Amino acid sequence: MFSPEIEQAKREDIRALQLARLQKIVAYAYERVPMYRQRFDAIGLRPEHIKTFKDFENVPYTTKDDLRDNYPFGLFAVPMKQIVRLHASSGTTGKPVVGGYTRKDLDNWSTCIARILTMAGATDEDIFHVAFGYGLFTGGFGLHYGVEKLGATVVPVSSGNTERQIMLLKDFGATALIATPSYAMYLAETAKKMGVLQDLKLRLVCMGAEASTAEMHAALQNILGAFPTENYGLTEVGGPGVSGECREKAGMHINEDMFYCEVVDIPHNKVLQEGEQGEMVITTLVKEGMPVLRYRTKDITSVTYEPCKCGRTTARMSRVVGRTDDMLIIRGVNVFPSQIESVLMAMPELGKTYEIIVDRVNYMDVLEVHVEVGDTNLLTDYSKLEALVEKIRHNLRVVLQLDVKVKLVEPFSIRRAEGKVKRVTDLRKK
Amino acid sequence: MLVKQLSVFMENRPGRLYKLTHALGKEGVDFVTLSIADTKDYGIVRFIARDNERAYEILKNEGFTVGITELIGVEVDDKPNALAEVVALMEEADMNIEYLYSFVLTNHNTAKILMRVEDTDRAVAMLRQKGIKLLSEKIL
Numbered sequence: 001m002f003s004p005e006i007e008q009a010k011r012e013d014i015r016a017l018q019l020a021r022l023q024k025i026v027a028y029a030y031e032r033v034p035m036y037r038q039r040f041d042a043i044g045l046r047p048e049h050i051k052t053f054k055d056f057e058n059v060p061y062t063t064k065d066d067l068r069d070n071y072p073f074g075l076f077a078v079p080m081k082q083i084v085r086l087h088a089s090s091g092t093t094g095k096p097v098v099g100g101y102t103r104k105d106l107d108n109w110s111t112c113i114a115r116i117l118t119m120a121g122a123t124d125e126d127i128f129h130v131a132f133g134y135g136l137f138t139g140g141f142g143l144h145y146g147v148e149k150l151g152a153t154v155v156p157v158s159s160g161n162t163e164r165q166i167m168l169l170k171d172f173g174a175t176a177l178i179a180t181p182s183y184a185m186y187l188a189e190t191a192k193k194m195g196v197l198q199d200l201k202l203r204l205v206c207m208g209a210e211a212s213t214a215e216m217h218a219a220l221q222n223i224l225g226a227f228p229t230e231n232y233g234l235t236e237v238g239g240p241g242v243s244g245e246c247r248e249k250a251g252m253h254i255n256e257d258m259f260y261c262e263v264v265d266i267p268h269n270k271v272l273q274e275g276e277q278g279e280m281v282i283t284t285l286v287k288e289g290m291p292v293l294r295y296r297t298k299d300i301t302s303v304t305y306e307p308c309k310c311g312r313t314t315a316r317m318s319r320v321v322g323r324t325d326d327m328l329i330i331r332g333v334n335v336f337p338s339q340i341e342s343v344l345m346a347m348p349e350l351g352k353t354y355e356i357i358v359d360r361v362n363y364m365d366v367l368e369v370h371v372e373v374g375d376t377n378l379l380t381d382y383s384k385l386e387a388l389v390e391k392i393r394h395n396l397r398v399v400l401q402l403d404v405k406v407k408l409v410e411p412f413s414i415r416r417a418e419g420k421v422k423r424v425t426d427l428r429k430k
Numbered sequence: 431m432l433v434k435q436l437s438v439f440m441e442n443r444p445g446r447l448y449k450l451t452h453a454l455g456k457e458g459v460d461f462v463t464l465s466i467a468d469t470k471d472y473g474i475v476r477f478i479a480r481d482n483e484r485a486y487e488i489l490k491n492e493g494f495t496v497g498i499t500e501l502i503g504v505e506v507d508d509k510p511n512a513l514a515e516v517v518a519l520m521e522e523a524d525m526n527i528e529y530l531y532s533f534v535l536t537n538h539n540t541a542k543i544l545m546r547v548e549d550t551d552r553a554v555a556m557l558r559q560k561g562i563k564l565l566s567e568k569i570l
Contacts, residue, residue: 380497
């Protein structure tokens, strides 16, 4: 354990620390950030009113729009002189979200990452191949400094040029890979295609920036022979480092001394109980540069407080099962792309990538799934391929309660991005 | 006694067949046979190359989904009713032919028939017993 004093603390000690830090950060944000002050004042809430966790539920949510409206530095709580680093989201759907970090923030961030890598099984003897993009994206530098804090070796490859990446993985003898799940899959498949799997020394794959599924983990473990884990974070609360999986893979341990996580039923504005599924709402507990109160992540998850078999007592969140804004409503039925993914990944006769297309034809929603044929034995005759299409349709219908149009496509005809993958295309007019 | 055929999954959209034939052509791989049935969204391109193993490697590296299927090949005189006689034998033995195609090589005066059947072993034994000349890959 990287920080046993926190990771193994008694639940009541963690709770006490969280409450004290919540009170402090609320006062800090109120004093220094106009948006929070205005919002508190508008509802007559004062930082000193927050005496319990229940009281904290009165704090208004912060949304992505709030962060954008205050672009670029409106939510910073310290003068620029104290900010030593800026990061930003890609901003593909509007103005980017900007984060400012003080030196202390960077140190805390690296600690969070070092803990997560340690719980994934890493030590200071590992060589980390960091295939996250370096730049404004929080992933590259975030993991980079975490690896250094751990004392391991970092290979800052960044993204792109897959064949060269595989050469470097081989030549530098990397033992751990840091990548998005989709890029990890792509690297694994490419390495297999190049016939170099036996030359790789990878034993860990630490994935983040996108949600992965159990099936992807199984596929990666199978191809690379490395132990995959997932970790979680988002630019808005500082980047990766909120939580990560330990070797038990029974949820992601939250860095609870740094983040206060609530699971909320947003439509009913109700904080949910342990085990209940809802939207993750995060408050940064120690951020100086840009504290964020009750940020609505739109990620759907649940939290458990049971002590973990690994010995840690920190709360664990489930892998993100979907996003409130990823959720597709098809003919009135709620569909998460992750549900489709888990059906497809559970079928060994299919390839490892897929694409979902939603369209409206004659006022009817149509859900179409494109998937690659993986098992070449099915090419002996058409009836086997037709049977495969029927099987996919059946399996999807069981899970989604919907009729889905299935199309078999050639490998690599599905768009593969070397970063976050856009697997869903919604062609319906808004 | 069986003939290996390569089967490639192909989407039904422009340029795909060119990509396949060119991938092999530029490497100097020669086709002996090639057949495609028309379907709506996708097809299976079935072919035998002069050097099947090389063709398989090339296509795999180019990212095609390619599989190997074993066919029964028979050689008959290039004259009327020759095909019918073979088909009749199969029907008599109650053996279903999934698909079949035939071709004639220049400077041979025989026709070759390639068949995909469910129970290859049984069909081979039957045809051999009836004195039908079976092809091996080498004869191609």
